Amino acid sequence: MILDQITDYITGKEIDNVGAEASRQIFEKFLVENKGYAKSDILVDVPLTVQFKGEDYPSVIDLIVRVKDRPFMAITCVAGSIGSYEREILAGARLVYDHIVPFAVSTDARSVIIKDAVTGETIGQGLESIPDYSQAQTLLKKIDAKRLDPEKRSGEMIIYRSFNLEKINK
Numbered sequence: 651m652i653l654d655q656i657t658d659y660i661t662g663k664e665i666d667n668v669g670a671e672a673s674r675q676i677f678e679k680f681l682v683e684n685k686g687y688a689k690s691d692i693l694v695d696v697p698l699t700v701q702f703k704g705e706d707y708p709s710v711i712d713l714i715v716r717v718k719d720r721p722f723m724a725i726t727c728v729a730g731s732i733g734s735y736e737r738e739i740l741a742g743a744r745l746v747y748d749h750i751v752p753f754a755v756s757t758d759a760r761s762v763i764i765k766d767a768v769t770g771e772t773i774g775q776g777l778e779s780i781p782d783y784s785q786a787q788t789l790l791k792k793i794d795a796k797r798l799d800p801e802k803r804s805g806e807m808i809i810y811r812s813f814n815l816e817k818i819n820k
Contacts, residue, residue, distance in 0.1 A: 660692050660713075674712055674727035676759035681715065686783035691716050696724075698746045700807035707811050711742045714751065717786045724751040724767070732756040736763050736772075738813030741806045743767035749795040755780070768796050 654667040659678040665671065678694075681687045695710040713725040724743035728735045735756040743754035744767055753773075754765040764774035774780070781789060798806065 658694060660689050660694050670712075670727045670729040670758075673729060673757065673759040677725070677727055677757050678713070680759065680777065681713075681780070684782075685780055687715060687786075688783075691783070696746060698742060698810070700745065700811050701804075702808060702811050709810070709814050711739070711746055714746070715786075717783065717790050720790055721747055721749075721751040722786050722790060723753045723755050723764075723780075725755040725757060728756060728758050730758070732758050732761060732763050735813065736765060737809060740765050740767060740770055741810035741813070744798045744806050745803070745810060749797055752790070752793050 655664045656667045656671065656675065657663070658665050659675050659682070678692060681692060682689055693714040693716065695712065696714045697708065698711055699706050699708045701707070711724050712727045713723075714721055715723040715725065724739055724746060726735050726739040726742070733756075736754070739756050740754040743751040743765075750767050752767055754767045756763050760777075762775065762777055762780060763772060764779055765771065766773050
């Protein structure tokens, strides 16, 4: 089986055009061209390994948007219903680094759901709700880095693994 290849907008690497890749490419371009982020502010396929029953399950978070090298948004790009993925990216935002990434975003490149990754509350819907680079700088000045309660870590790993099985071992 021959897969279509496309060039990733952020990295410039050739990648397989499968699953939600079309959505990711549109959203990467939107972040740069409409919201003012530099390509260097956006990390692609950020590794995240969760443990379940003593086994490691490597996966990736589609995008991490940084502001002045500080993680700001963890993003999952999907081909289906974005509501089905909001809990997955919320867990990912809580697990990927030592501190919680402040905002968890699920998108199909036509719409978005933004959650406060600390509280889990939905704080925005629609493309217009994505903060631009300047707004992100202002927001981050008001946000203290928070760590996930260690007692909640294993539960978040179970949630992430359960919702993220298609990316496991990508």
